[in-house]
Amino acid sequence: MQATELYGRQIALTVSEATALPPEAQRLTALVVTAKQLTCQRCGSSLVRKQARLPRQQFYCYQCLNLGRISTLTSLYHIPEPNEFLKKSQLTWNGKLTVQQAECAAMIQSKFATHQRHLLWAVTGAGKTEMLFPGLDWALTQGWRVAIASPRVDVCLELYPRLQAAFSNLKIALLHGHQTEPYHYRQLTICTTHQLLRFRAAFDVLIVDEVDAFPFAANPRLGFAVTQALKPVGALLYLTATPSHDLLQQVRRHELGLSYLPLRFHQHLLPTIKVTIQPRWWAKVQAGRLPLRLGHWLSTYAATGQRFLVFVPRVAQLTVVQAAIQRAYPRLHGLTVHSTDPERLAKVQAMRDEQVQYLVTTTILERGVTFPGIDVIVLGADDPIFSTAALVQIAGRVGRSRERPTGAVRFICASYARPIKRAIRQIKLVNRKGRRLRARMPVVSTTE
Amino acid sequence: MPVCLLCQRPSDVKLTLPWVLSWQPLLQPVVCAACWQTFTPIIASQACPDCGRAQPSRNPCHDCRRWGPLAFYNQALFTYNDAMQAYFEQYKFKGDYRLRRVFSQALLTRLASLKSAIVVAIPVTPETMTTRGFNQVTGWLAEGENSDWLRTKGQTKLIPQSKKTRQDRLLTAQPFELTATAPKLANQTVVIVDDVYTTGRTMRHAASLILENGAKSVVGLTLAR
Numbered sequence: 001m002q003a004t005e006l007y008g009r010q011i012a013l014t015v016s017e018a019t020a021l022p023p024e025a026q027r028l029t030a031l032v033v034t035a036k037q038l039t040c041q042r043c044g045s046s047l048v049r050k051q052a053r054l055p056r057q058q059f060y061c062y063q064c065l066n067l068g069r070i071s072t073l074t075s076l077y078h079i080p081e082p083n084e085f086l087k088k089s090q091l092t093w094n095g096k097l098t099v100q101q102a103e104c105a106a107m108i109q110s111k112f113a114t115h116q117r118h119l120l121w122a123v124t125g126a127g128k129t130e131m132l133f134p135g136l137d138w139a140l141t142q143g144w145r146v147a148i149a150s151p152r153v154d155v156c157l158e159l160y161p162r163l164q165a166a167f168s169n170l171k172i173a174l175l176h177g178h179q180t181e182p183y184h185y186r187q188l189t190i191c192t193t194h195q196l197l198r199f200r201a202a203f204d205v206l207i208v209d210e211v212d213a214f215p216f217a218a219n220p221r222l223g224f225a226v227t228q229a230l231k232p233v234g235a236l237l238y239l240t241a242t243p244s245h246d247l248l249q250q251v252r253r254h255e256l257g258l259s260y261l262p263l264r265f266h267q268h269l270l271p272t273i274k275v276t277i278q279p280r281w282w283a284k285v286q287a288g289r290l291p292l293r294l295g296h297w298l299s300t301y302a303a304t305g306q307r308f309l310v311f312v313p314r315v316a317q318l319t320v321v322q323a324a325i326q327r328a329y330p331r332l333h334g335l336t337v338h339s340t341d342p343e344r345l346a347k348v349q350a351m352r353d354e355q356v357q358y359l360v361t362t363t364i365l366e367r368g369v370t371f372p373g374i375d376v377i378v379l380g381a382d383d384p385i386f387s388t389a390a391l392v393q394i395a396g397r398v399g400r401s402r403e404r405p406t407g408a409v410r411f412i413c414a415s416y417a418r419p420i421k422r423a424i425r426q427i428k429l430v431n432r433k434g435r436r437l438r439a440r441m442p443v444v445s446t447t448e
Numbered sequence: 449m450p451v452c453l454l455c456q457r458p459s460d461v462k463l464t465l466p467w468v469l470s471w472q473p474l475l476q477p478v479v480c481a482a483c484w485q486t487f488t489p490i491i492a493s494q495a496c497p498d499c500g501r502a503q504p505s506r507n508p509c510h511d512c513r514r515w516g517p518l519a520f521y522n523q524a525l526f527t528y529n530d531a532m533q534a535y536f537e538q539y540k541f542k543g544d545y546r547l548r549r550v551f552s553q554a555l556l557t558r559l560a561s562l563k564s565a566i567v568v569a570i571p572v573t574p575e576t577m578t579t580r581g582f583n584q585v586t587g588w589l590a591e592g593e594n595s596d597w598l599r600t601k602g603q604t605k606l607i608p609q610s611k612k613t614r615q616d617r618l619l620t621a622q623p624f625e626l627t628a629t630a631p632k633l634a635n636q637t638v639v640i641v642d643d644v645y646t647t648g649r650t651m652r653h654a655a656s657l658i659l660e661n662g663a664k665s666v667v668g669l670t671l672a673r
Contacts, residue, residue, distance in 0.1 A: 014579050054545050054581040055592035062546055069543040073581050 004185035008081035008145065008202025010042060012070040021077060028076040031059055042070050042197055044224035063221060066177070067197055081202050081231070083143050085187045091137040093130075093166035099441060101131050104261050108237065109135040111257065112205050117236040119251060122261035123270055123430055124241040124367075124396025129159065131261075132207065133166055140170070140187060144204035147189040147229065149196055151216035153177065154368050155209055160190050193222045199229035206230045211238040211247065212389045213367065241396060242389035242426065262434035268405035269431045271398045273391070273424050279414040281379060282317070285324045291412060295328060297377065301357070302329045308375040310360045311394055313383035315339075321379065322360045334358035337365065367393045373404035382417035391423035452480035453550055454535070478549045486531035490524050490673065499648055500524035500673045515648065519665040520655040522645050523562075524673030525554055532672045536643065540584050548587035551671055555588045555641070562639050562667060566631060568595045570642040570654060571624070575604040585641050588671070597630035598654065609650065617647045624654050626661060634662040645670040 003022040005011075012030060013021075031047075032039045038047040040061035052059045060071035070076070097105055104120070111118045112135050122128050132148075139146050148163070150156050153176045160174045173184055175191035193208065193216055208216075208226060216222050230236055238247065238256070250256040264270070278284075281291045290298065301308055312321055318336040325332060334356050335347045344364075351359050351371055359365070363385060376398050381391065391411075398407035411420060452459050459480045467474070477484075490502045498512035500522045526532055539547040559567060569585040571594040577583070582592035600623055609617060638658050645651055645668065655666040 016575070016579065051546055055583075056577075056581075058581050060543065060545065060581065062544060065542055065544055071543075071581060073578060 003079060004084075005183060006077060006079040007084075007185055008079075008199055009183075010076040010078045010198060010200040012042065012068055012074045012076055014074050018075065018077060022079070025077045025079055028078055030070045030074050030076050031061060031072050033059060033072065040064060040070060041076060042067070043221040044228070045221055064197055067194065076200075078200050081145060083145060083204075084185075085140075085143045085145070087141060087143040089137055089141050090167045090170040091133060092168045093133055095130060097130060098127075098265065098267075100261065100263060100437065101127060101265070104259070105131045105134045107259055108132065109138050111135075111237065112139050112235045115233050115235045116257055117255065118257040118259070119238045119240070119243060119247055120259055120261065121243055121430075122239065122241060123264055123434070124393060125264045125370075125400045126241075126261045127265040128209070128239050128261075129162055136167075136188070136205075139205045140167075142204075145187055145189075145202060146205045146207075147191060147196070147199075147203045148207045148209060149191050149193045149226070149229075150209040151193045151213045151222065152210060152368065153192050155213075156190050156192055158368065159209070163188070163190065193225060196225035196229040197221070199225075201228075201231045203230050203234055205235045205237070207237045207239065209239045210367065212240045212242050212244050217244050217246070217389075242392040244389065260430070260433050262430045263437055264400075264405070266402045266405050267438060268399060269434050270427050271395060271407050271409050272427055272431070273395055273409045273411055273420075275381070275411045275413065275416065275420060275424075277415065278412045281412050281414070285317075285321055285379075288324055288327060290324055290328050293410075294377065294379075294412060297375075297408075297410065298325060298329050298332065301375070302331050305357065306375060307351075307354070307371065307373065308358045308377060309365065309371070309397060310358060311366075311376065311378040311381075311386075312360060312362060313380045313385045315362055317379075318360050318362070325358075325360070332357050334360060336360045338362045339364045363390050363394075365397070366390050367396075369397070370400050371397070372401035373407065374398060375408045376410070378409075378411045378413075380413060381411035381420055382413035382415050384417075386419060388419040388422040388426065391419055392426055395423065395427060450476050452483055453478050453547055454483040454538075455480060483531075486529075487535075488527040488529055490527055492523070495524070495673075497521060499645060500668075500670065502527050502673070511648070515652065518652060518655060519659055520652065520668065522648070522651060522668035522670060522673070523558070524645055524670045525551075525558060526672050528644060528646075528672040536672075539587075540580070540643070543580050543582075545582055545587060545592065548584075548592070552588045555669070555671060559589070559639065559641070559669060562669065564637050564639040564667065566633070566636050566638045566663075568598050568638060568640055568654075568658075570640065570650060571595060571599050573600045573603060573605050584643055589641060597627050598624055598657075599627060601625050609646070614647055617649050620649050620653070622653050622657065623650070624657050626657065630661070632662075633658060635664045636662075637665050637667065638663050639667045639669055641669045643670065644672045 001021055006025055030041055038049055038052055038059055043064040045063040047061060051062055054060055058072045060069055136146060156176055164172055170188055171186050173186035173189040175195040251258045276293045278291045284291050312318060315338045318338060322336050337344055337347045337359055350356050376394055378394060395409040398409050399405045450459055494504060495502050496509040496512055497506060498508045498521050501509050503509055538544050572583045583594050586592050640654050642651055651668045658666050
């Protein structure tokens with residue numbers, strides 16, 4: 001194994017595998033076993049003794065198995081990050097930022113320079129990636145090691161070509177669970193947050209995109225991974241359109257800085273949510289009829305050809321809803337999509353290509369997709385599966401194009417559930433800030 | 449809430465009135481019904497009598513007719529399908545020792561029905577014991593240790609069975625030996641337990657070793673065929 005493969009990494013190896021290591025490699029305990037506690041040193045999980053047990057008084061971590069098993073039979077091998085990089089500017093991107101974007105980019109760069117932990121609350125469709133470029137370039141010029149991580153692999157896959165285009169002379173490492181290429185030591189790494197578990201004190205700057213997305217919020221190991229992968233003096237930047245309660249709590253405790261970018265790139269406000277209470281919507285749809293309001297909206301869509309998405313809470317409801325729509329409005333042509341659908345990508349592409357007028361979908365399309373100029377309807381928005389973040393993201397699918405910067409976001413639900421109220425409040429808050437910002441900047445920039 | 453060991457979804461156990469009144473402990477299934485259905489059990493009346501392969505007739509299958517006579521036959525519990533392959537990947541190769549509980553009960557029940565005094569599991573090499581950390585067969589039956597009287601000759605396995613072709617596997621030499629602690633085998637029926645019966649080479653090596661040491665007959669029991 002080459003030394004560069006261990007720079008800033010922590011790799012689990014058994015004694016027989018760890019024979020040909022470079023001399024400077026450090027050996028770290030993999031699992032700390034005490035009389036009362038059992039802690040994985042890679043993912044930080046506290047383990048239940050009975051479940052983690054192997055024969056002969058050995059233990060293994062069942063929480064981070066997918067990255068290769070770590071047990072008392074293995075050790076972690078690590079070489080401290082030496083930052084062996086060229087210190088020169090690599091940015092080849094020559095696009096322009098809007099006035100607020102540039103302001104925001106300068107702020108990001110200053111946070112990097114002062115090694116701060118920071119949260120950037122930028123609305124959906126604000127153009128976050130471009131705003132990172134100046135800061136990234138500055139950090140790379142310092143010879144710093146930088147990573148951009150996201151809980152979702154599709155976000156990483158989308159970021160990689162954009163960054164590669166912006167830094168066309170720089171080699172970028174892309175790491176995720178389905179990656180077939182071997183690991184290479186690179187100054188800039190794009191990876192899923194799971195892959196961060198393989199790093200230790202590696203990055204001077206770590207950016208976590210879509211930090212509220214599944215599974216980051218629900219998985220304390222990933223939060224641990226972020227802290228572990230960052231150097232003790234490193235700068236951390238969280239990016240999100242829908243910060244979780246927990247993150248805002250950290251802001252309140254002054255553990256995290258906060259700044260807003262409340263306007264989209266086209267300087268329009270977010271579309272607001274309109275809620276219709278319809279307690280028996282599901283019974284109606286099951287009987288093959290449509291709730292009254294839904295029927296009105298759909299008849300308009302059938303007449304105008306307006307494209308739209310329908311979100312439902314469960315996979316099993318997809319076909320029922322679609323059948324009811326099909327029966328009432330045979331002229332509307334649409335498909336259903338869910339996460340394990342084998343034709344998922346093709347169907348989403350069909351919607352992008354405007355071959356179909358609508359999709360009925362579950363929460364998988366809540367983020368990361370842009371269909372210009374659509375409307376959105378959420379059925380059963382009070383279902384526990386729709387979190388506040390999910391609802392705000394769904395609302396954020398609307399009005400993403402310059403041609404149609406507004407649109408309708410409609411919820412049909414049995415009651416005003418707490419996440420719905422919070423989502424409405426969050427959008428109102430951001431819009432209030434956006435309006436203030438627009439008032440402060442009378443000249444509406446029209447550059448891309 | 450208990451989760452299914454295979455798909456990690458919460459299993460919904462319904463508390464019924466008969467159960468409440470029975471004063472019995474609540475039996476939590478370790479896997480959910482949906483996951484369990486992906487495994488295909490082999491019915492004895494529709495399987496090869498020699499190797500336990502699922503087939504319509506009760507005549508020995510074409511693979512078994514090629515083997516010489518031996519006082520040995522094999523029983524298998526499940527067909528080796530995609531779900532079983534995924535299970536072995538997770539249990540044996542990724543090393544998730546918790547998954548032993550998925551088939552533990554099924555194997556122990558079948559083993560009890562064989563009513564044999566002597567049971568032995570196919571051992572793993574000492575090297576595997578230090579990397580995987582457990583014997584996958586005794587994981588189902590007992591504590592995950594190797595059996596004390598049947599052991600592998602070598603310290604390491606140069607090429608794993610799963611990486612060999614059928615021809616290579618059939619040419620494998622006797623990998624096992626008995627230790628001095630072996631019980632008296634004369635006129636006994638011995639049950640050998642293994643994870644998968646593929647070509648039968650491993651099983652028949654172990655069986656012939658035990659038969660040479662005086663056993664009357666040997667029954668193989670594998671989880672998959």
